[in-house]
Amino acid sequence: MKVLVAVKRVIDAYVTVRVKADQSGVETANVKMSMNPFCEIAVEEAIRMKEAGKATEIVAVSAGPATCQETLRTALAMGADRAILIQTDAELQPLAVAKLLAAVIDKENPGLVLMGKQGIDGEHNQTGQMVAALKNWAQATFASKIEVGAGEATVTREIDGGLETLTIKLPAVVTTDLRLNEPRYASLPNIMQAKRKPLETLAPEALGVDITPRFKILKVTEPLKRQAGKKVANVDELIDKLKNEAKVI
Amino acid sequence: MSALVIAEHNNTALNSATLNTIAAAFKIGSSIDVLVAGHNCRSVAEQLGKTAGIAKVILVDHEAYAHHLAENLATLAARIGKGYSHILAPASFFGKNVMPRIAALLDAVQISDVTAIESADTFVRPIYAGNALATVQTTSSPVMLTVRPTAFDPASAEGGSAVIESAEGSGETGLTRFVGQELTKSERPDLQTARIVISGGRGLANGENFHKYIEPVADKLGAAIGASRAAVDAGFVPNDYQVGQTGKIVAPQLYIAVGISGAIQHLAGMKDSKVIVAINKDAEAPIFQIADYGLVADLFEALPAMEKALA
Ligand SMILES: Cc1cc2nc3c(=O)[nH]c(=O)nc-3n(C[C@H](O)[C@H](O)[C@H](O)COP(=O)(O)OP(=O)(O)OC[C@H]3O[C@@H](n4cnc5c(N)ncnc54)[C@H](O)[C@@H]3O)c2cc1C
Numbered sequence: 183m184k185v186l187v188a189v190k191r192v193i194d195a196y197v198t199v200r201v202k203a204d205q206s207g208v209e210t211a212n213v214k215m216s217m218n219p220f221c222e223i224a225v226e227e228a229i230r231m232k233e234a235g236k237a238t239e240i241v242a243v244s245a246g247p248a249t250c251q252e253t254l255r256t257a258l259a260m261g262a263d264r265a266i267l268i269q270t271d272a273e274l275q276p277l278a279v280a281k282l283l284a285a286v287i288d289k290e291n292p293g294l295v296l297m298g299k300q301g302i303d304g305e306h307n308q309t310g311q312m313v314a315a316l317k318n319w320a321q322a323t324f325a326s327k328i329e330v331g332a333g334e335a336t337v338t339r340e341i342d343g344g345l346e347t348l349t350i351k352l353p354a355v356v357t358t359d360l361r362l363n364e365p366r367y368a369s370l371p372n373i374m375q376a377k378r379k380p381l382e383t384l385a386p387e388a389l390g391v392d393i394t395p396r397f398k399i400l401k402v403t404e405p406l407k408r409q410a411g412k413k414v415a416n417v418d419e420l421i422d423k424l425k426n427e428a429k430v431i
Numbered sequence: 432m433s434a435l436v437i438a439e440h441n442n443t444a445l446n447s448a449t450l451n452t453i454a455a456a457f458k459i460g461s462s463i464d465v466l467v468a469g470h471n472c473r474s475v476a477e478q479l480g481k482t483a484g485i486a487k488v489i490l491v492d493h494e495a496y497a498h499h500l501a502e503n504l505a506t507l508a509a510r511i512g513k514g515y516s517h518i519l520a521p522a523s524f525f526g527k528n529v530m531p532r533i534a535a536l537l538d539a540v541q542i543s544d545v546t547a548i549e550s551a552d553t554f555v556r557p558i559y560a561g562n563a564l565a566t567v568q569t570t571s572s573p574v575m576l577t578v579r580p581t582a583f584d585p586a587s588a589e590g591g592s593a594v595i596e597s598a599e600g601s602g603e604t605g606l607t608r609f610v611g612q613e614l615t616k617s618e619r620p621d622l623q624t625a626r627i628v629i630s631g632g633r634g635l636a637n638g639e640n641f642h643k644y645i646e647p648v649a650d651k652l653g654a655a656i657g658a659s660r661a662a663v664d665a666g667f668v669p670n671d672y673q674v675g676q677t678g679k680i681v682a683p684q685l686y687i688a689v690g691i692s693g694a695i696q697h698l699a700g701m702k703d704s705k706v707i708v709a710i711n712k713d714a715e716a717p718i719f720q721i722a723d724y725g726l727v728a729d730l731f732e733a734l735p736a737m738e739k740a741l742a
């Protein structure tokens with residue numbers, strides 16, 4: 183079974199993100215970029231499937247500017263077999279990305295598509311569900327366990343009240359949650375080797391997809407900052423403040 | 432303008448996040464219908480019928496919707512949703528799962544996790560773990576919104592008399608089979624609606640300590656219990672306790688963070704709480720930068736003392 187993994191390049195999770203003074207967005211100049219953590223989990227899961235003999239080939243796909251090559255090389259170094267970059271400098275919104283991925287899926291015919299549940303940048307949490315809808319495939323979002331069987335997969339999902347288990351028909355889209363696995367680090371030899379793995383570049387137009395933005399970000403602002411309050415000396419003072427000052431207990 | 436709200440429920444009771452979502456729909460200034468799709472779920476429709484300000488409750492009662500499978504529900508909602516100017520659902524795991532699927536079926540874009548409605552086409556939403564707020568405008572139609580429940584006071588569940596209209600289902604897609612659920616059972620208040628939340632982090636060291644130290648204080652306060660990702664990943668408590676960017680968003684009157692350092696991803700889930708208390712033995716922990724009351728102490732001494740003081 184071929185597994186296609188969609189990986190997004192985002193500002194690293196441990197960077198303190200700053201809003202630009204002109205409110206046009208957040209500061210990205212000289213900021214560390216990484217693979218979206220949920221996409222790392224998706225790549226890791228695909229590799230484990232290959233190690234377990236369930237997957238035969240892993241194709242990593244990213245949409246965005248040329249710098250996404252670096253993110254794809256990370257996926258290759260972790261263990262993906264080849265990569266596809268849908269290259270564009272244009273702003274990409276989730277529905278457009280979903281259409282691009284659906285077009286690549288039509289070319290590649292994977293048996294399973296693994297994606298992150300959300301990008302930690304725009305926090306849309308949409309693209310996987312949209313790909314599944316466009317393909318009229320089953321979806322299992324927020325997965326914490328995936329077992330691939332014959333023609334179907336059984337997936338445990340994180341939901342509001344606990345866990346849910348579904349059996350989905352393959353091919354399908356599965357989006358990853360934090361507890362699915364712990365992604366590996368690429369070893370130095372693997373990073374070197376990844377440089378020689380195939381990385382194909384496609385243009386959105388070649389896929390016949392219209393990526394024109396459908397919403398406009400009017401401004402990006404800083405949220406109101408909470409002020410640090412006071413330190414209390416002991417539990418008695420804390421309880422007294424909560425009762426008599428904040429009046430919340 | 433007319434809006435359709437997709438109700439979240441468990442076939443017997445309405446999830447209160449639906450009432451917050453209806454309140455958000457009121458701000459769009461439109462006539463509001465609510466879709467209740469489920470199995471043996473008439474009582475939910477009746478409950479919603481009493482909500483003030485709703486024009487119509489559309490009830491689709493069929494086995495295909497018993498477990499709210501996204502494939503079946505999205506096919507139905509896309510059919511029923513055609514012609515509405517706006518479609519809304521709570522930004523819960525339920526809404527996050529099904530709404531983008533409806534959006535794609537309607538070739539519409541979705542604005543996720545809306546915290547303010549500026550006008551019928553302009554919305555505010557947090558991005559980058561709440562480090563920034565984006566004001567977004569769309570001319571796409573219908574406007575698909577998931578709504579952050581804590582950002583809107585719930586609509587009144589009384590005083591209305593909406594008509595309940597039954598509609599046909601759209602059949603089974605046959606793509607997905609429901610196998611089972613493992614729901615966390617608790618006598619405590621619901622994490623997302625509780626007035627007081629006490630959350631534990633890695634500092635608790637193990638699950639047993641949640642029972643021994645957090646629970647007695649939660650009992651005294653009538654509080655819900657939450658946790659950091661570190662505590663959930665380590666298996667101290669179930670996944671649905673997680674508060675944060677990728678867990679639950681809470682905004683209680685009082686939030687007590689115990690043995691939690693205050694990573695930005697955790698703050699994203701609780702920084703809109705009215706009063707924040709932090710208990711941490713490290714005076715430099717970032718959580719103190721946003722806490723109204725900070726207590727630098729060993730939690731294994733502070734919590735038993737709190738339990739005693741609250742007696
Ligand atoms: C993509 C992504 C998504 C994430 N989503 C979330 C999320 O939704 N929610 C979330 O919480 N995190 C999330 N995280 C993780 C987050 O970055 C932190 O790693 C996590 O919140 C840390 O949890 P913690 O504060 O319990 O642990 P730590 O950071 O290890 O802090 C433990 C604290 O306990 C204190 N302590 C230890 N012993 C005691 C004692 N005896 N008495 C008092 N204090 C004590 C220590 O001083 C320390 O401050 C996410 C991370 C990523 C990358």
Ligand SMILES: Nc1ncnc2c1ncn2[C@@H]1O[C@H](COP(=O)(O)O)[C@@H](O)[C@H]1O
Pocket residue numbers: 188189190191218220221243244245246274276279296297298299300301302304305306307308309310
């Ligand atoms: N530009 C992109 N390129 C590749 N995959 C993407 C891109 N944007 C989103 N995705 C995938 O969709 C998931 C969810 O992203 P989002 O819907 O933006 O929160 C990500 O974890 C990726 O797997």
